[in-house]
Each structure stands twice: as C-alpha cells, then as structure tokens.
Amino acid sequence: DGGITQSPKYLFRKEGQNVTLSCEQNLNHDAMYWYRQDPGQGLRLIYYSQIVNDFQKGDIAEGYSVSREKKESFPLTVTSAQKNPTAFYLCASGSSWEVETQYFGPGTRLLVL
Amino acid sequence: EDQVTQSPEALRLQEGESSSLNCSYTVSGLRGLFWYRQDPGKGPEFLFTLYSAGEEKEKERLKATLTKKESFLHITAPKPEDSATYLCAVQAKGDYKLSFGAGTTVTVRA
Numbered sequence: 001d002g003g004i005t006q007s008p009k010y011l012f013r014k015e016g017q018n019v020t021l022s023c024e025q026n027l028n029h030d031a032m033y034w035y036r037q038d039p040g041q042g043l044r045l046i047y048y049s050q051i052v053n054d055f056q057k058g059d060i061a062e063g064y065s066v067s068r069e070k071k072e073s074f075p076l077t078v079t080s081a082q083k084n085p086t087a088f089y090l091c092a093s094g095s096s097w098e099v100e101t102q103y104f105g106p107g108t109r110l111l112v113l
Numbered sequence: 114e115d116q117v118t119q120s121p122e123a124l125r126l127q128e129g130e131s132s133s134l135n136c137s138y139t140v141s142g143l144r145g146l147f148w149y150r151q152d153p154g155k156g157p158e159f160l161f162t163l164y165s166a167g168e169e170k171e172k173e174r175l176k177a178t179l180t181k182k183e184s185f186l187h188i189t190a191p192k193p194e195d196s197a198t199y200l201c202a203v204q205a206k207g208d209y210k211l212s213f214g215a216g217t218t219v220t221v222r223a
Contacts, residue, residue, distance in 0.1 A: 004156075031209060042117065042213035043157075043200070050209065058210065090156055100209055101147065104156035 003027070004105035006091050011110045013078065013085060021076045021108045023091030032074035033092040033102060036060060043090065049074055078110060086112050115140045119201050119214035126191050126221045134186040134217045136201030146184050147211065148177050149200040157200055191221045 004025045013019045025032065031050050035043040045058030049068040063082025068074055074093075078085045088109050092102040116139040126132055138146065145164055149157035161170045163179040170177050174195060176187040186199055198218045202211040 006156075033210075035213075040215060042215045043202075043211075044213075045210055048210065088154075094209075100145075100204065101159055101162055102211060103159055104149075107154070107156045109154075 004091060004093055004103060006105040006108050008108060011108055012113050013110060014113050016080045018077055018079050021089055023074045023076065023105060024072055025093040026072060027093055027103065029093035029095050031094045031100065034066065034076045035090045035092065037088040037090055046076065085110055115203055115205055115212040117201055117203055117212050117214035119217050121217060123218045126219065128192060128221055128223050129190050131189045134199055136184040136214055137182060138203045140203045140205045142206035144204040144206045146179055147202045148186055151198045151200055188219065193221045193223050195219065196221045
C-alpha cells in the first residue's frame with residue numbers, strides 16, 4: 001500500500017528541547033518537502049530535497065534542520081532556536097517529472113509544554 | 114514572488130446549493146495550478162492539476178477551471194461530505210516549490 005507516513009501524530013516539546021519529526025514514503029519519489037501550517041495562513045515551505053544527500057532551504061528554514069540519507073526518508077528536526085514551533089507540520093513527496101504534483105502525509109501536530 | 118489569494122475565506126452552503134471558489138494568482142510563468150482538499154486535522158488530498166488557460170477538469174461534484182489570472186473550483190449540488198477546506202497552489206516554471214493560498218473553508222448543511 002503506497003503512501004506517506006508521518007510520526008508521531010502529536011508531539012510535545014519542552015522549552016530548549018530539540019525534537020524530530022519522521023517522514024517516510026514508499027512511492028519511489030525523488031523529491032520530498034516539509035511544510036508548516038498555521039491557522040489562517042497558507043502552507044509555508046520549510047525545506048525541500050530533490051535527491052538523496054541534497055536539500056535546500058525553503059521560505060522559513062530558520063530554527064529547523066533536515067537530512068536526506070535515504071530516498072524514502074526525510075526527517076525534520078525542530079531545534080530550540082525555533083521560538084514559535086507550535087503548528088501542524090506536513091511532509092510531502094513528488095516525482096521530478098514535468099509538473100510536479102505533491103502528495104501529502106497525514107501531518108504531525110507539535111505543541112509546546 | 115509568487116502570490117496566491119483565495120476567496121471567500123469561508124463559505125456556508127445548503128445541501129444542493131451550487132457555488133464557486135476563487136483562486137487568484139501571480140506567478141512568473143505558470144507551470145501548474147493545483148487544487149487540494151483538506152479535512153480537519155489531516156493532510157491535504159490532491160484533487161486536480163491544471164496546466165494552461167482554458168483547461169477544465171472534473172471529479173464527481175467538483176469542476177476546476179483555469180484562466181491566465183485565476184482558477185475557479187465549482188461545487189455542483191454539494192453534499193455534507195463536501196465540507197472541507199479547499200487549498201489552491203501554484204508552481205512556477207523552473208521551480209519545484211508550491212506557493213499556497215490560505216484556503217476556503219466550505220461547510221455544507223443538510
């Protein structure tokens with residue numbers, strides 16, 4: 001059953017703590033993306049990766065880090081430098097052919113204790 | 114910078130009452146325009162991709178159209194299960210990123 005999985009569904013962060021959000025896909029897509037969604041705003045791009053071992057900053061990368069060691073996996077770390085991390089985080093993937101439709105995972109909601 | 118504006122922010126419909134959602138965009142060369150549906154607490158679900166002005170696509174009660182400056186999502190005879198937030202996004206030529214609008218939340222009452 002092909003798709004994108006994200007874990008955990010809910011994540012609680014204490015002040016000063018780094019937390020990592022997991023994203024895995026078995027669609028054989030080359031490209032993967034992380035977005036942040038806040039109420040009343042459009043999705044904003046945090047980081048994206050077109051191929052393994054390469055990634056680029058999106059529009060709001062400060063306070064976040066990523067890695068792309070495997071084609072299937074693109075974890076996102078929310079560092080203590082991100083002062084307002086409470087949001088709904090969405091991972092997406094897409095092929096690199098022509099117009100690139102992106103398919104989304106179920107999301108992780110991050111809350112600050 | 115690419116910009117996407119969706120209107121209205123919210124739309125309340127009676128079951129069977131057809132309506133349209135608007136997505137206005139500014140992009141330096143359109144590669145594709147995308148419509149997604151998002152249910153509360155879930156990830157967006159892909160609906161349509163439109164590539165050029167004049168193109169139309171349909172899926173059940175939904176029909177998406179595209180002009181050079183905007184796209185419309187028409188909902189014909191909606192049912193309560195069509196209640197969701199509908200997101201519009203554009204992709205510029207030479208770019209893999211999507212720029213999203215804030216969405217239109219549709220509520221259909223039985």
